[in-house]
Amino acid sequence: MSFLNGDDLGSMRREGVGLAGLILVQAFCAVFFLSDAISDFADAGRYALGDWHLIIETVAALGLAVGILFELRYLFRLLRRKAHVERGLSIAAGALHDLMESYFDSWNLTPSERDVATFALKGLNNAEIAELRGSAEGTVKAHLNGIYRKAGVSGRGALLSLLVEDLMQAPLVGQAGTAPAAPDG
Secondary structure, rough: EEEEOOOOHHHHHHHHHHHHHHHHHHHHHHHHHHHHHHHHHHHHHHHHHHHHHHHHHHHHHHHHHHHHHHHHHHHHHHHHHHHHHHHHHHHHHHHHHHHHHHHHHHOOOOOHHHHHHHHHHHHOOOOHHHHHHHHHHHHHHHHHHHHHHHHHHOOOHHHHHHHHHHHHHOOOOOOOOOOOOOOOO
8 A cells, every 4th residue: 555656756756856956056156156255355355354245245155055054954854754754654554454454354354355345445436446346336335235244334434434443543563663463353
């Protein structure tokens, strides 16, 4: 189960490369302006402190350099946060999958019922499930009724609530870094 598709990941990579490129251009500009300011100070000698244009140019170049350092720090912080969030999503997706499988086992769902239940929990309607499985909508309805009966729930919302409630009560990561234990019978 994945929360990000390939297009999302590609877009994030392009944005990261674009941001890194922008920072690189800014760094080039900062080096250019700072070297120019240093050269101007060397040429002006002791009169440099009275040249407001040169002072403003130097302060602006230093401001650009400081801004780049803050951007880099912020970029690395965002990258660490993104990695943390992706890890959390991966753990949550794995825990949900493990929880679903344990429930499916405890309810003794057939392979067809497992497919239908998985698609239903992902939010697909009966027509979409039937199309994906190459079966009739009536067959999907029959499978769903069997799933609801075996699970002891009244419908799709109650089935989803059962899983989400159980997932929210258990920690996402156990003591050994594993997903939560399967539910009892």
